[in-house]
Amino acid sequence: MPDWDKYRIRQGEEVEITTVRHIAHVPTAKRIIEDGRIKSGLIYDKSLLNRSRISVVWLSANTWANGSMYGTVAFEIPWADIVNGQNIYWVEAVTDYNPTAFRFLLSKRDVKSPHAQPYDPARDNGPLRYRDGRWFRAGNLTSEFMIEEDISLDQSTALDFVNHHPRYCSSDGSACEDVRQPPSPQKTAARMLAHVLAKDHHEIDRLWKPPGVKAVFTPLEIGYSGLWLSLATRRTEFGGALRNPKSCTRVVMGALALYGLNQVEAARNLLSLINSEDHFERALLKAIRRHFREPRWKPDW
Numbered sequence: 412m413p414d415w416d417k418y419r420i421r422q423g424e425e426v427e428i429t430t431v432r433h434i435a436h437v438p439t440a441k442r443i444i445e446d447g448r449i450k451s452g453l454i455y456d457k458s459l460l461n462r463s464r465i466s467v468v469w470l471s472a473n474t475w476a477n478g479s480m481y482g483t484v485a486f487e488i489p490w491a492d493i494v495n496g497q498n499i500y501w502v503e504a505v506t507d508y509n510p511t512a513f514r515f516l517l518s519k520r521d522v523k524s525p526h527a528q529p530y531d532p533a534r535d536n537g538p539l540r541y542r543d544g545r546w547f548r549a550g551n552l553t554s555e556f557m558i559e560e561d562i563s564l565d566q567s568t569a570l571d572f573v574n575h576h577p578r579y580c581s582s583d584g585s586a587c588e589d590v591r592q593p594p595s596p597q598k599t600a601a602r603m604l605a606h607v608l609a610k611d612h613h614e615i616d617r618l619w620k621p622p623g624v625k626a627v628f629t630p631l632e633i634g635y636s637g638l639w640l641s642l643a644t645r646r647t648e649f650g651g652a653l654r655n656p657k658s659c660t661r662v663v664m665g666a667l668a669l670y671g672l673n674q675v676e677a678a679r680n681l682l683s684l685i686n687s688e689d690h691f692e693r694a695l696l697k698a699i700r701r702h703f704r705e706p707r708w709k710p711d712w
């Protein structure tokens with residue numbers, strides 16, 4: 412019996428794969444946006460491949476009902492774009508995950524490793540199958556795909572914000588700040604939005620406001636409402652001297668930079684230089700309208 416047989420798709424557990432996600436913590440997600448790509452990295456966990464010097468990007472088809480242990484920012488990518496032209500190798504099952512994870516390596520080269528067995532999804536009966544132009548996985552297991560190449564953000568079709576797992580973290584263990592103080596998806600969205608506004612990053616503008624998505628569900632609205640809830644609505648003691656729109660905008664940009672670094676109190680203190688919540692709102696709207704080049708944008712809620 413091949414190693415993957417134990418993890419084959421069982422009756423009633425078959426789930427189609429259409430998209431996969433790369434999930435990262437906020438600091439890494441910021442770097443991904445700056446790089447314009449998800450850079451592959453060496454494998455550090457207990458994987459059989461961790462001495463292989465193979466560099467991979469981790470993707471999964473799962474969504475995490477109990478929160479993700481990979482972080483809070485998700486970049487979604489169509490599976491067909493990922494799998495196209497790749498050789499597929501079975502690597503291992505990780506049974507100390509719950510549910511058990513199956514791992515495949517996808518590479519465009521011919522991988523020679525005792526820990527990577529060539530796998531034909533059309534013929535081999537494991538947890539990943541290809542049939543009539545469609546892909547399926549064992550829905551009761553954790554899917555992990557290791558892609559041996561960088562993935563450009565141009566390939567990403569959606570941005571999402573998720574809860575961190577309450578206890579487990581793939582990178583930092585109990586040191587993870589998201590485990591110690593779990594951020595809401597709205598808070599994560601607000602941090603990421605503050606960062607791209609303050610740094611003037613335009614790489615993923617289309618993902619903040621995807622066409623065809625109802626305005627109120629766009630990441631932009633989620634981030635904006637997160638910023639509003641944590642910086643306005645009686646959180647900041649406005650009443651400072653600044654009323655001039657230009658000065659207010661400068662202060663807001665500084666506050667967004669601080670907020671992106673999770674220095675929320677410092678951001679509020681800076682904003683208190685502004686005279687009123689109205690002045691703050693106008694300056695924040697202006698920052699968003701200018702960034703997204705939509706002079707009339709306003710939140711839908």
Ligand SMILES: [Zn+2]
Nearest residue numbers: 580581587589
């Ligand atoms: Zn974590």
